[in-house]
Structure formats: structure tokens, C-alpha cells
Amino acid sequence: MAVDYAVIVVYLAGMLAMGWWGMRRARSKSEFLVAGRRLGPAMYSGTMAAIVLGGASTIGGVGLGYQYGLSGAWMVFTIGLGLLALSVFFSARIARLKVYTVSEMLDLRYGGGRAGIVSGVVMWAYTLMLAVTSTIAYATIFDVLFDMNRTVAIVLGGSIVVAYSTLGGMWSITLTDMVQFVVKTIGVLLLLLPIAVVKAGGFSEMKAQLPTEYFDPLGIGGETIFTYVLIYTFGMLIGQDIWQRVFTARGDRTAKWGGTVAGAYCLAYALAGAVIGTAAKVLYPELGSPDDAFATIVKDELPVGVRGLVLAAALAAVMSTSSGALIACATVANNDIWSRLRGLGKAPAENADDHDEVQGNRLFILIMGLAVICTAIAIDNVVEALTVAYNLLVGGLLVPILGGLVWKRGTVYGALSSVVVGGLAVIVLMATYGILANEPVYYGLLASLAAYLVVSLATPATDAAVLTAWRERLAGRSSELASEPAPVSQ
Numbered sequence: 001m002a003v004d005y006a007v008i009v010v011y012l013a014g015m016l017a018m019g020w021w022g023m024r025r026a027r028s029k030s031e032f033l034v035a036g037r038r039l040g041p042a043m044y045s046g047t048m049a050a051i052v053l054g055g056a057s058t059i060g061g062v063g064l065g066y067q068y069g070l071s072g073a074w075m076v077f078t079i080g081l082g083l084l085a086l087s088v089f090f091s092a093r094i095a096r097l098k099v100y101t102v103s104e105m106l107d108l109r110y111g112g113g114r115a116g117i118v119s120g121v122v123m124w125a126y127t128l129m130l131a132v133t134s135t136i137a138y139a140t141i142f143d144v145l146f147d148m149n150r151t152v153a154i155v156l157g158g159s160i161v162v163a164y165s166t167l168g169g170m171w172s173i174t175l176t177d178m179v180q181f182v183v184k185t186i187g188v189l190l191l192l193l194p195i196a197v198v199k200a201g202g203f204s205e206m207k208a209q210l211p212t213e214y215f216d217p218l219g220i221g222g223e224t225i226f227t228y229v230l231i232y233t234f235g236m237l238i239g240q241d242i243w244q245r246v247f248t249a250r251g252d253r254t255a256k257w258g259g260t261v262a263g264a265y266c267l268a269y270a271l272a273g274a275v276i277g278t279a280a281k282v283l284y285p286e287l288g289s290p291d292d293a294f295a296t297i298v299k300d301e302l303p304v305g306v307r308g309l310v311l312a313a314a315l316a317a318v319m320s321t322s323s324g325a326l327i328a329c330a331t332v333a334n335n336d337i338w339s340r341l342r343g344l345g346k347a348p349a350e351n352a353d354d355h356d357e358v359q360g361n362r363l364f365i366l367i368m369g370l371a372v373i374c375t376a377i378a379i380d381n382v383v384e385a386l387t388v389a390y391n392l393l394v395g396g397l398l399v400p401i402l403g404g405l406v407w408k409r410g411t412v413y414g415a416l417s418s419v420v421v422g423g424l425a426v427i428v429l430m431a432t433y434g435i436l437a438n439e440p441v442y443y444g445l446l447a448s449l450a451a452y453l454v455v456s457l458a459t460p461a462t463d464a465a466v467l468t469a470w471r472e473r474l475a476g477r478s479s480e481l482a483s484e485p486a487p488v489s490q
Contacts, residue, residue: 004308005146011183011312015164015319018175022168029357032169033100033331034247043178044258047320048245049265050177050184052079052236054321055137056386058188058314061270062297063290065277069214073274078228080266082236087259090405092252094243096476102240102401103336108473109404110412111466118419120336122396123240127329128372129389130241134322135161135376141315143295154376157315161322162369166362170248173323180316184269187313191306192298193272199301200279209282227438230445231390238401239393241321241328326372330364338364384435391430395444396423399452407456408467414456422448 026032039047057076064072086094099105102123103116138157142148148156164172200206206214213219236242249255280293283301287293298310379385399422400415426444433439 003305004311007305007308007312008315011315012160014179015160015176018179019164019167019172022164022172022175024168025171026169026358029100029361031171032358032361033327034244035170035174037095037098037248038250039174039248039254040250041254041258041261043174044245044249044254045261045265046181047174047177047248048083048242048259048262049269050181050316050320051241051245051324052083052262052266052321053184053269053317054134055314055318056133056321057266057269058184058273058317059137059291059294061273062277062280062294063292064220065274066281066287066293067277067290068220068274069210069216069278069281070271070274071217071220072277073270074220074225075228075232076270076273077267078225078232079236080263080270081229082233083242083266084260084263085233086237086242086246087256087263090237091246091249091255091259093405093474094246095249095252095255097473098247098476100244100247101332101336102238102243102397103332105243106400106404106415109462109466109470110410110415111463115400115412115415115419116336117340118416119397119400120332120340122392122419122423124329124332124337126389126393127240127325127332128368128375129385130239131322131325131329131368131372132375132379133386133389134318134325135372136379137318138315141295141311141318151377155373157318158322158369158373158376161319161326162366162373165323165326166365166369169358169361169365170244170327173327174248176323177320180320183309183316184313184320187310187316188276189269189272192302192310192313193276195302195306196276196279196283196297199297200282206278206282210278214278214281223438227441230441231387231394234394234398235390238397239328240332241324244328244331245324322372326369327365329372330361330368333368334361334364387435388430391426391441391444392423395426395441395448396420398422398445399448403452403456409456409461410452411456411459411462413459414452414454417455418448418452421451 028036030036053076057079061072061076064075066072094105097105097108099108101120103120106119107116135154135158139148139150139153142153142156143150164176168175197203197206201209218225246255246259249258276297277290277293280287280297284293284296287296294314298307298314302310396419400410400418403410403418404415422444425447426440429440429443430437
């Protein structure tokens with residue numbers, strides 16, 4: 001195991017070194033929060049794939065493959081579909097807005113700050129819980145590596161992510177995510193996948209050993225697939241953690257085609273996880289929990305050195321999602337909540353003198369990071385925490401965000417009603433049916449849509465000047481956006 005330990009230690013040290021290097025580049029608010037809006041196709045694709053494929057997609061995806069076979073790919077597959085839909089249909093318009101948060105987009109579309117601050121609170125809760133669930137996953141990985149206490153593992157892994165995120169903001173996260181993308185690709189797709197299949201005797205032996213439903217692409221069930229689409233596909237369209245990566249693209253084409261490549265990569269990753277899990281079912285048919293499949297097959301079947309690299313890949317998956325959620329959480333907390341409460345919630349120009357704002361955002365990342373670590377230590381049920389986060393996101397924010405992008409008759413009162421009614425409906429229904437039930441997100445989304453349509457049609461249309469400014473911003477013609485940094489050469 002000494003070689004495996006060395007691989008992990010070198011990897012973790014490299015993450016901290018990149019955080020320090022990123023600090024030298026993050027000298028303005030734009031550089032710190034969105035990497036200067038100048039990532040080219042290669043870096044954009046790699047970092048976008050890294051953030052959406054976290055511990056749930058890696059460890060959880062293998063676990064679903066262990067439990068359901070090839071149809072276990074559907075959870076990660078729907079994440080890929082959501083990223084493809086975002087990239088093809090919305091990313092170019094989103095990138096042209098030149099904002100920092102989803103709530104700022106709502107302010108631009110509907111006018112004023114009323115919709116923005118309410119949506120900011122919901123988005124903050126979502127990003128916080130997303131960061132928490134990612135941080136909890138450190139316990140699984142460090143337990144395999146060092147037989148480490150759960151609390152110590154969470155503090156160790158969380159502290160490293162907080163450190164490099166606080167130092168360099170999005171530049172540090174971009175650099176580390178690019179390395180994490182490469183590590184995941186090598187560790188999971190190029191090493192663990194073929195080794196697992198060979199150890200299981202090949203596909204013919206897997207088919208002979210397992211029931212036929214393990215190879216049914218719809219074996220997980222139509223209702224489950226529909227729920228995955230509703231939560232994860234739609235969640236990809238509106239999450240602050242995803243939009244903040246879209247804001248890093250240096251142009252429309254980068255956002256569209258770079259995101260499309262990342263989405264296609266997610267589809268391949270989904271299938272790989274399901275196949276690895278299926279192979280683990282052949283090798284270890286009586287595991288206590290499907291989520292133990294990843295750690296078990298890595299620990300028992302991989303040679304020294306390779307095992308360390310694959311565990312580094314799992315660590316990379318967790319860190320990429322954790323850091324992305326953390327900076328999103330801090331950005332929303334500072335820009336959408338704290339600044340507005342202080343009366344400073346106006347969307348700043350890109351060419352503002354915002355050097356001091358870097359320190360403010362850096363402080364918020366540190367504060368939110370400590371909150372994430374403490375919450376992760378206190379929470380035991382990862383699935384329930386993640387379900388609450390996505391139910392609130394989709395039930396409360398999907399309709400006003402997409403409605404604002406595609407329906408000009410939507411109003412600020414319709415958006416506010418949609419957020420409040422949808423969010424409250426989700427909370428009440430989770431208390432009634434249970435957190436893991438499907439009904440909260442189904443009925444919450446319908447309630448949100450009904451409130452948006454009825455209230456928008458019953459209230460005066462959005463002021464023409466607001467809509468004109470919105471269309472100009474979508475087209476990238478706003479005079480506020482004249483000053484942009486030069487793109488990074490790839």
C-alpha cells in the first residue's frame with residue numbers, strides 16, 4: 001500500500017500547489033469567480049465534465065450498476081442529457097449575459113431585485129447541500145485508504161478543497177478540475193473498467209452469471225427514469241454550480257460545443273460505471289450495500305499503484321464537485337444575499353474596480369467551507385440531503401428561470417409566486433410523503449408552473465424598457481460589457 005499512499009499524497013499536494021498558483025491569477029472579481037470569462041474549448045470541456053461527475057456519479061453510479069445492471073447508468077445518463085440540453089439550447093445566451101449568478105439573470109429578465117433575493121436563498125440552500133453531500137464522500141475514500149475515522153476524513157478532504165478554492169477561486173478550481181478530469185478518465189475509463197470486466201470473466205461470463213434483467217436497458221423502471229430526468233436533467237439546466245462554469249467560457253461557440261463534448265463524455269462515463277458495477281455483482285454477489293461495490297473492487301482486484309491511481313480518480317470526482325458547489329454557494333451567499341441585504345445588490349459592470357471584492361469573495365468561500373465541513377460531520381443520510389437539495393431547486397426555480405428565457409409574458413410577480421409556491425409545496429409534500437418519495441417534485445413542479453402562468457397573466461406585463469435591455473444583454477450588445485479580458489490561448 002505504500003505506493004498507493006504515495007500516489008494519493010502527491011495528488012493532494014498537487015491540488016494545493018495549483019491553488020497557490022491560481023491565487024496569482026485571480027486579481028479581480030471576474031478572474032476570481034468566473035476565471036476571467038476566457039476559458040477555451042479544451043479547458044472548458046474538461047472542467048465542465050469534472051464538476052458534473054462527482055462522487056455520486058462515480059461511487060453511486062457503480063453502486064446502481066451493482067444493484068440494477070446496465071440500467072443503473074440512467075442516473076448519470078440523465079445528468080449528461082441535461083448538460084447536452086443546456087449546452088445546445090441555452091448556454092450561448094447564458095454566456096452572453098455576463099453575470100455571476102442565476103439570481104442576477106432573474107433580476108435582468110424581470111426587473112428589480114425582488115425575484116433575485118428569494119431565488120438566491122433557494123439556490124444557496126441547494127449549493128450548500130450539494131457541497132455537503134460531496135464532502136461526506138471523503139469518508140468512504142479515506143476509509144478504504146487509511147481506515148480513517150469519518151470525522152477526520154471529512155475534515156481532511158474538506159480542508160484541502162477549502163484551501164485551494166479560497167486561495168485562487170475559479171482559477172484554482174479550473175486548474176485542479178482539469179487535472180481531476182484527466183485522473184478520472186485514466187483511473188475509471190482506462191483502468192478500472194477493463195480490469196473489472198476481465199476479472200469478472202468478460203461479458204459472456206457476466207451474462208451467464210446474472211439474471212437477464214441486469215442487461216435490460218430499462219430494468220431500473222420507467223418511473224425511476226422519469227424521476228431522474230425531472231431532477232437531474234432539469235437540475236443541470238438551472239444550477240448555479242453549472243451556470244457559473246458556463247460563465248467561464250470565452251465565447252458562444254465554446255459554451256455550446258465545449259459543453260456538448262462534456263455532455264457526451266458524461267454518457268460514456270454513465271455506461272462505464274454501470275458496467276463496473278455489473279462486474280462487481282459477479283465478483284461479490286453478497287455485498288452489504290451496493291455503494292460498497294466501488295471500494296471493494298478497487299481494494300481487492302487492482303494491483304498496487306493502479307489502486308492508488310483509481311482511488312485518486314474517486315477523490316478527484318468528489319473534489320471537483322465539492323469545489324464547484326463551494327464556490328457557487330459562496331458566490332450566491334455574498335452576491336445574492338449579503339450584498340443585497342446591505343443594499344449593494346446591483347449587478348456590477350465587468351470593468352469595475354473590484355479588487356477589494358476578491359477579498360470579500362475569498363472570505364465567503366472560507367466561511368461557507370467551514371459551514372460545509374461542520375454540516376457534513378453532522379449529517380448521516382447523504383441521499384436524503386441530496387434529494388432535498390434537488391427537490392427545492394427543481395420545484396422552486398426551474399419554472400421562473402426557463403420561463404424567463406423562453407416566455408416574454410412572464411412577470412416578476414409570476415416568478416416570485418412560482419418560487420414561493422413551488423418551494424413550499426415541495427417542503428410540505430416531503431413532510432407528507434417522505435423525503436425520498438417522487439410526489440414532492442412532481443406536484444411541486446406543477447404547482448410552480450400553475451402559479452407562474454396564472455399570476456403572470458393576471459399582472460401587468462414586464463416593462464418594455466426592461467425587456468429591451470434584456471434582449472440587448474442576451475445579444476451581447478450591452479454597453480456595460482465592452483471591456484473583457486483577452487482569451488486564454490489553448
